[in-house]
Amino acid sequence: MRKYSVFAVVREAMRGHKGWEAQWASPEPRKEYDAIIVGGGGHGLGAAYYLAKEHGITNVAVLEKGWIGGGNTGRNTTIIRSNYLYEESMDIYEHALKLWEGLSQDLNYNVMYSPRGVMMLSHNIHDQQSFKRHVHANRLYGIDNEWLTPEQAKAYCPPLDIAKTARYPINGAALQRRGGTARHDAVAWGYARGASDRGVHIIQNCEVTAIRRGPDGVVIGVDTNRGFIGAKKIGVSAAGHTSVIMNMADVRVPLQSSPLQALVSEPLKPIFPCVVMSNTVHAYISQSDKGELVIGAGTDQYNSYSQTGGIQIIEHTLDAICELFPMFRRVKMMRQWGGIVDNTPDRSAIQGVTPVPGLFVNCGWGTGGFKATPGSAHLFAHLIARGEPHRLAAGLTLDRFRTGRLIDEAAAAAVAH
Amino acid sequence: MLLIYCPYCEEERSELEFRGAGDAHIARSTNIAAISDEEFEAYFFLRENPKGMIFERWRHIHGCGRFFNAARDTVSDRFVKTYKAGEPKPDLHPAPATAATVETYEALEGDAQ
């Protein structure tokens, strides 16, 4: 792998950009691998990268039914933060945030992690109490999060309307300064490049259609549209399609898949300095480096694999955006899309062993797993390599819905993403 | 936005009038205190999440207010049938009408270049 650097850019500029090599190889699948990861999103590609880099397991394939990063990795609004309420959540999201901070250097790939601050708006007493509880819990745990007055919030984000007469008045905000955004595609591509360089096979257009098990119940491989591929271990990291794949091994997971939408505006000059989220009126907004306003909406109320979503959902979000930021009322929206998100009953992720030996699962990241990508991938690699969870992911087990040890961010999370 | 036929009002109305209420045909155990943790997990947390035919409850909350059941294809979102609460689960083929996910880009704008 040729290193990316300013010298490489200059060198290629001098010779007509003819020397850039493919970022990852596209080999024919082998007959058998030590481990197969199902799903070429950020979580799956990252897990393969860390398996190779930190556990020396390089005979690995990532099987992706479409193109890598074409799932939720490439469809999300890229909000990154770690100010969750429970220790299990803080552990994994903060682990991820620390990895985000050095990810571009580690991968030699600019993932454009931009700690521009994530500000969550409080609109009523309930929000205020809940956010302050988060601020205190986070600070006690060593995670930055601070309470702002409406005036401080306005100073941090000038387009915000803090008038008392506003449709959705603001009584304060919680700010995590280290939160921000990153470039979604670059995360998938950077991990793919790093993994491929270490010998991992990235196999696109390869859909897993069955999981095969030996007489003792242990996994032996998967059927795909490109034939049978053997594996001693299988890690499923397929976001919205996890239920479909786990059913192939007769494992029921407590997930419901539904569409979540986002949309972007026409490109504008730099106008929006941070990320603002409002859970109460359900709107999320930031500005990409291309200049588009990136806006996240809510999920539909029914299970679906349609990757579209209802128009009333985005209308509702745009209503809120126009009230919070009156200056955006005449901005045109350019594109809208949906991704299929996998939600658990307690709205916390599942990462762990399954009742099937050799089969591991990473799912349930739902509407908010992009921010977890490096952390989740890192710990999923540990799980697959060692056969048991890392300390930081030990609470995310599949059996918690039987034992009752829920991680109830559903009730406690300040916001959905 | 979905168009939903309420079997009580005998009319198709916009999704805005309805509230989705999750899996249909879930029977609560008559001796709930006695069942095992596994059984409770299955009853309380595990839901069907098929790529294909789903049987679910809806409530015509801004209409007649009544609960009814529906069979819907989760790939196309098309309702195959709605039926009154208490009626048996219809015997319908579980596979989706099309297996391919309806991708916004491909469906509307042709192949990605």
Ligand SMILES: Cc1cc2nc3c(=O)[nH]c(=O)nc-3n(C[C@H](O)[C@H](O)[C@H](O)COP(=O)(O)OP(=O)(O)OC[C@H]3O[C@@H](n4cnc5c(N)ncnc54)[C@H](O)[C@@H]3O)c2cc1C
């Ligand atoms: C509109 C939207 C906005 C969001 N906003 C945010 C946000 O601001 N912040 C945040 O933290 N999170 C956000 N999320 C959530 C986040 O995108 C996901 O939690 C996260 O990307 C999941 O990562 P992944 O890499 O596991 O999933 P994916 O990228 O979806 O990867 C799963 C892959 O599995 C593949 N697959 C499925 N079935 C098969 C099969 N049978 N065989 C082979 N491959 C298969 C899929 O094609 C897919 O590429 C958002 C999601 C959406 C949809």
Ligand SMILES: [Zn+2]
């Ligand atoms: Zn009705």
